[in-house]
Amino acid sequence: MKIIEEALKKGATTLSEHESKLLLAEYGVNVTQxxxxxxxxxxxxxxxxxxxxxxxxxxxxxxxxxxxxxxxxxxxxxxxxxxxxxxxxxxxxxxxxxxxxxxxMVKGERELVVGLTRDAQFGPCVMFGLGGIFTEILEDVAFRVAPLTRWDAMDMMKDFRAHKILDAFRGQPPVDREILADILIAIGTIGMEQDKVREIDINPLKILDGKPIAVDALVVLDNEQS
CATH class of the missing domain: 3.30.1490.20 (ATP-grasp fold, A domain)
Incomplete structure (x- = not known):
């Protein structure tokens, strides 16, 4: 992908936030204007x-x-x-x-995290859970090995302690789980298709009127010469 190739040519080890979101948008992830x-x-x-x-x-x-x-x-x-x-x-x-x-400016009260890591044994793995400032404090996340099926993505949504945050909340509609599943599947697809992407961190993934939107994102690259 051109955006990754250009970053690697410059010797970059990460994409900027904006570049990271351009990559995510190419895979159908909803990002901020x-x-x-x-x-x-x-x-x-x-x-x-x-x-x-x-x-x-x-x-x-x-x-x-x-x-x-x-x-x-x-x-x-x-x-x-x-x-x-x-x-x-x-x-x-x-x-x-x-x-x-x-x-x-996205004012959604609910904050989730979606990410990608590369495990030495299992390869690309998708991470999902509670986001914002609570990601590192509570460590309430679930993992699945990529590629993800829709069943895998839906199952991940039940596999973290705060999963009820996806339901109707403080007068807000429930999270659109179909769109959320699309995002989880997309992150797994990036991991399978883009071998120079070492990590992805979407945090927070906010919920606006029930729809997930990536408010901040970071893509870490593997810039080691093979």
């Missing part, structure tokens, strides 16, 4: 096109831990917010930020 910009005016134009409120994030392959580096500005509601956020991100002392990702 977003645009990479390099000027304040372009950031404002992108925000107007996407629709307020928006999120601004520092963009680049080396910026995989944006929260820890304070490179995220949430809930930007107007041009002034966008201008101030753009200035703060591009003048950060913690990282060199040349481009900014302007992104749709």
């Amino acid at each position: 977003e645009k990479v910009v390099s000027t304040e005016d372009d950031a404002i134009a992108a925000a107007s096109e996407i629709g307020y409120p928006v999120v601004l994030k520092g963009s680049g392959e080396e910026l995989s831990h944006k929260t820890e580096m304070d490179l995220i500005a949430l809930n930007m509601r107007d041009e002034n917010d966008v201008r101030e956020a753009f200035k703060r991100l591009t003048s950060s002392s913690k990282a060199s930020v040349k481009e900014v990702l302007v992104q749709q």
Whole structure:
């Protein structure tokens, strides 16, 4: 795939968040509306096109831990917010930020995680479970070896402790399990087809009106020369 080939040629070990989502979208995963910009005016134009409120994030392959580096500005509601956020991100002392990702603000309360790892014995494995800040704290996730059948994907949804979060929740509709199954199957397919993809981390996968949407994503590449 071109996006992977270009990253490997540059010596990159990860795709940027935006590049990661472009890869996911190629496999049918629903991702946030977003645009990479390099000027304040372009950031404002992108925000107007996407629709307020928006999120601004520092963009680049080396910026995989944006929260820890304070490179995220949430809930930007107007041009002034966008201008101030753009200035703060591009003048950060913690990282060199040349481009900014302007992104749709998704307010879904439920956060899931979907991922891909490569096991030395079993090969590509799909991971699914409770996402957001609870992923590392609670470690409430399930694994299946790729490729996944639809039955495998549906079974994964029952195989983590907080599975009831997929049901109707606080006035919100239940998660569309068919779409969620499509995503799990797609991640397994990437693992089978793209041997240079070492890991995938979609966290959070938020639920908006019952539909899953990838809000943040990271693809780790195998850049070792064979």
